[in-house]
Amino acid sequence: MKFCQLDTVVIGGGIVGLSTAIGLLQAGLEVTILDGADSDLRASHGNFGLIWLQGKGAQYGAYAKWTSKAVNLWPEFAKLLNEETGVDVSLRQQGGYELFTDEGEFSRFANELSDQQKILGADFEYEIMNGSSMRKKFPKIGPGLVGATFSPHCGDVNPLKLLTAMRIYFSKLGGRLISEFKVSHLLPFADEFIIKSPNNSQIIANRVVLCAGLGTTELGKQLGFKTEVHSQRGQLLITEKILPTLPFTSSTLRQVDEGGIQVGGTNEVVQYDDRETVKITAKLAHHAVTIFPSLKDVKIIRSWAALRVQTPDGYPVYAKSPLHKNAFLITCHSGVTLAAVHTDCLASWILDKNNAPDLGGLDETRFAL
Amino acid sequence: MKQDLRFSRYASNLEDISFTYNGEKCTAKAGDNLATAVLAAGAIATRITTIFADERAPYCMMGSCFECLMIVNGIPNCQTCMIEVKNGMIVESGFGKRKLDLEVAS
Ligand SMILES: Cc1cc2nc3c(=O)[nH]c(=O)nc-3n(C[C@H](O)[C@H](O)[C@H](O)COP(=O)(O)OP(=O)(O)OC[C@H]3O[C@@H](n4cnc5c(N)ncnc54)[C@H](O)[C@@H]3O)c2cc1C
Ligand code: FES
DSSP, rough: OOEEEEEEEEESEEEEEEEEHHHHHHTTTOOOEEOOTSOOOOOOGGGOEOOOOOOTTTOOOHHHHHHHHHHHHHHHHHHHHHHHSOOOOOOSSSSSEESSHHHHHHHHHHHHHHHHHHHGGGGOOOEEEEEEHHHHHSSTTOOOOOOEEEEETOEEEOHHHHHHHHHEEEEEEETTTEOOOOOOOEEEETTTEEEEOOOOOOEEEEEEEEEGGGHHHHHTTTTTOOOOOOOEEEEEEEEEEBBBBOSEESSSOOOOOOEEEEOOOOBOOOOSOOOOHHHHHHHHHHHHHHGGGGGGGEEEEEEEEEEEEEOTTTTTEEEEEEOOOEEEEEEOOOOOTTTHHHHHHHHHHHHTTTTOOOOOSSSSGGGGO | OOOTTTTOOOOOOOOOEEEEEETEEEEETOOOOOHHHHHHHTTTTOOOOOOOOOEEEESSSSSOOOOEEEEEETTEEEGGGGGOTTTTTTEEOOOBBBBSSSOOOO
């Protein structure tokens, strides 16, 4: 049996674990990430790459404000990653559209943005446009678009370059990543934690931060956390590479920096099944040609699905264990958008610093019976 | 174009096909795979990559690597290993990203 004594251990090496770990390294801690198996379901490897504020937390002020803070931090965060790693994550934050082909959905979303405006005030700008004014502005849009909303705070990144950049930066700051370490047991012992994997490796840590995506519920229970996450499948398509042509970024259609046009935005509640289906991929293709009919001859070269990590109410959870000092649980749905604020603020919250953000509205007491 | 000596054909009484590759007349047999026909006609690099502009040629011959992309009858990015050669086909080497206009009214 192998033993190893470590200071801070982050469990999970996806975007959430990496952004948290980077913040802790910047704060001067010694950090090790234990990341599970390559066969794990990993949202960070299959997402759409949006940096998005529209609609986020329209009914929940704490989330709206936290997301607003994140989008404002993004330009600086992308610059830092580029300087430190040489990887350009291709941040484009010139605003983004939500595109609607259904009147009911359009008016519901417009109402949500007005609620979000009440929460964020001057920190939130948006516009509502009907189909014909969109067609006037973008003449190649088809007759099926009934309306759109626009917010200048939104944008996108290349999510795989983001993951690469964060891994490089994490190592550069002295972080250690142990992959293929699937934690099965987390045992509090005195003020420390014994971390075990099925192949009998054992680690003793002073501090554990759970960022295990869909593995969070199982591990959390062992430390007295109540948060339960579930999966929600999203499917995506990407076209052949095209010279830059899509005139904007939207939450369902965006052109990635390398040229492909990505189509996404579906939601299905399924268990742990990350296969794509013909029914949904056909729906995505249909949406794309409804918005831009001239996409009809463009080839789709790949389709895939990935599982979102969802909390019961869809808002993030930042929780300190009720039983054990130095045990933390972090999980959220929009880990790409929030990466900037996670890197910037979570270390001070974990370390109880004076400048720690107030995350009271986002702890797990809201799930208590 | 000169037939490439990397390929030798089993005796075949199938119909002769002619097509052009980058403007040059080439011959093949009915039923030939288009990527093979282009290689057999002597081509070396059949496309350049979209990002780094490296030269590439058909590789897996089974539809998964996307190295065999060429322009067939004016349609860019065709996977030629998945297409049968036809009489009169106009084939050009792949040149990078497709052009498409989503901005200006037509
Ligand atoms: C289709 C789709 C589109 C999306 N689009 C966007 C978007 O546009 N913008 C946005 O902001 N967000 C988007 N998201 C959400 C975003 O991708 C996720 O919020 C984010 O990737 C979650 O990161 P994570 O680190 O929590 O989870 P994951 O990436 O799932 O990582 C969890 C990690 O924990 C490890 N792990 C699990 N169990 C254990 C264990 N027992 N021991 C050790 N390690 C373990 C796994 O191996 C994995 O590496 C999208 C998600 C999907 C699925
Ligand atoms: S040669 Fe690989 S896809 Fe055609």
